[in-house]
Amino acid sequence: MVDDGDHLKVYLDNVEIHKGENKYVIPLSDIGVIVLDGMTTSITTRLLAACSSYNVVLVTCDKKHIPCGMYIPFNQHSRTVKMVRKQVQWGENVKDKLWQKIIKYKIYNQSEVLYLFTRNEEKYIQLQNYITDVLPGDTSNREGHAAKVYFNTIFGNDFSRGIDCIENAMLNYGYAIIRAYITRAIVSYGYNPCLGIFHKSEYNSFCLADDFLEIFRPVIDAYVINYLLESEEEVKFLSQEVRAYLIGILSFRVRFDNQYQKISTVIDKFVLQCFDYLDPEKDNKNQILNIKIKTLEGIKK
Structure with a gap:
């Protein structure tokens, strides 16, 4: 920083x-x-x-x-035009199935974060049940239902992601750092970050980065919650110390493919797995996206 x-x-x-x-x-x-x-x-x-x-x-x-x-740098890939042409030809069915997988893993990680910090077994089971209900493209919006249960259980019923508070400020800062690193990975593989699989806003230049960010949000949530709980003084604003801590999340180690790895390394691998999954020339769709991020092992040390 x-x-x-x-x-x-x-x-x-x-x-x-x-x-x-x-x-x-x-x-x-x-x-x-x-x-x-x-x-x-x-x-x-x-x-x-x-x-x-x-x-x-x-x-x-x-x-x-x-x-x-x-x-962000461009032209880091030798065949950028070829990759973007592939990107615009991704099928709707495979994009919907990938989004289904991402949301399932996101809700799974949210349930782990929720239970770690609240020990609320009822809400934990509720989130776990949402996982089985996620449809391709998440047409039933299990993500939205899970988010409401998740944030209200952790931060209280008066909390929402739109209010001005230190919790949201820290979350947004952490999300922005990871989003930037995901964008870096997308560009390095020759793809365009504005063409998403679920996010499609014409005002958003980073739709694809926001798609891939979803699975990492609970990791950032846990990182923020842990700081708020462990801080000796009440955290009231984004001090230099807080911002430096949040940037340090890129070096935080998570459990990925049965190994502890830095989030920065996991991002590169996860993004590549997603591109392989979306590639019509890749046949083995079930094993390519073999992802469960155990975000919380060791976080409270």
């Missing part, structure tokens, strides 16, 4: 960050996302070009420190 007054430039194959009288040098090959969290931060165009070459995403924040923009 880069703060107010910092200056960024390229030094050889590194990003050089000037913070007052201090200077830090980080290899560009070790960076996936840079968050520019300041109104007076400066960055050279040479560094912007280098970020494109190294597939680094830059996220800009507004005066309230909320992510509001993304600079």
Whole structure:
């Protein structure tokens, strides 16, 4: 995370960050996302070009420190036109089935988060029952029903995702960081992030990223809830400490394919599995998307 007054430039194959009288040098090959969290931060165009070459995403924040923009590299894939042509030909049936799988895994992870932090067995079972009711394309909107039970059980009946509170501020910040990294993965595989499988708003340039984000939302929720519970003082606003903690989620390890891996690694693998699933040339649809993310093992340590 880069703060107010910092200056960024390229030094050889590194990003050089000037913070007052201090200077830090980080290899560009070790960076996936840079968050520019300041109104007076400066960055050279040479560094912007280098970020494109190294597939680094830059996220800009507004005066309230909320992510509001993304600079993403293009032409990182040698056959981008071929991949986008494939993308526009994805069949509706296979997109609906993939969305069904994503929502099933999302609700499964929501039930795990809910039980970990509330021990409410009744609501846990209710969410588990929703999983079996998810239809292709989630035409019965089990996702929406599950979300209402999930958030009201954890944060209280007066909570909604639209109100202005620290819980929503932290969730939105975490979602934005993961969304940026998912967008990075989508572009690196040659696809266009605006053409989604479920999200289709003409005002959204990242519909596909939002589709893939759904399965990771409970991971971010657990990460945020854990911080709020473990904090020694009441968290009232997005301080520098809170924002740095949220950006650190990219290094948080989750259980994926029977191995503990960083979320940044899991995102790349999950996105590729989704593309394989959508590819009509791939035959084995049942095993390609073999995903259950055990988000919570070890989170409370």
